[in-house]
Amino acid sequence: MKQRNFSSAGDGVLPIRRAALLAAAVVLAVACSPVFNWREVPVGESLVAMLPCKPDRAERSLPMDTATVSIDMAGCEAGGATFVVARLPGGDASQAEARLAAWRRAARSPWTGAQLTEAPWKLPRAAAAPAPWALDVANTAADGRPPEAHLRWFAGPDGQGGTTLYQAMVLGRPSAADAAETFFDGLRLR
Secondary structure (H helix, E strand, O other), rough: OOOOOOOOOHHOOOHHHHHHHHHHHHHHHHOOOOOOOEEEEOOOOOOOEEOOOOOEEEEEEEEEEOOOEEEEEEEEOOOOEEEEEEEEEEEEEHHHHHHHHHHHHOOOOOOOOOOOEEOOOOOOOOOOOOEEEEEEOOOOOOOOOEEEEEEEEEEEOOOOOEEEEEEEEEOOOOOOOOOHHHHHHHEEEE
C-alpha cells in the first residue's frame, strides 16, 4: 500500500486549503461589518429606541402651525435609509393633543402629491391620548424626495407629570426588508 503525503504542494490539497481559509476569512470580515448594527439608544428619560447604527444627536427648530418649536433628535443612516427618533415636550394632556396634531400636519406638508396612508398605531405603554398614529408615504414621482417614508407618533410620560411627544421615522427604502419593522418594534417606553 502506497502512503500519500497530503501536505505536499504538488497534489492540489494545499491550494484548496488556502482557498477555504481565504473564503472563511472573507465570510468573517463581512459578518463583522454588518450594514445594520442594531443597538439600544436612550431618547430622553422615558424611551429606548433600537437604531441600526451609532446615532448622531441634534436639536432642530420645526415650524408647526403659527409657532416654531425645538425638538431633540437621534438618528443615523444605514442600508440606504435614515432612521430618526425625535422628541418634543407635550405639556399637559390638552396641550399634547394639539401639539401632536400640529406635528402630524407639519410632517405631511412636504409630501404633496405622494400617496399617504394614515391609521391608528399601537405601541405598548404609549399614552392613550394623544393616541399613537402612523403615516406611510409612497412617492412615485422622480422629484428628489425618497421613494417611501414611514412615520410613527406616540406620547409617553415626561417624568414630571406631563407628556413627551415622539416621532419615529424611516426615510427611504432600507436594503433589508425587515429593517423598518425592526426599528418600530424596538421602540420601548419605560
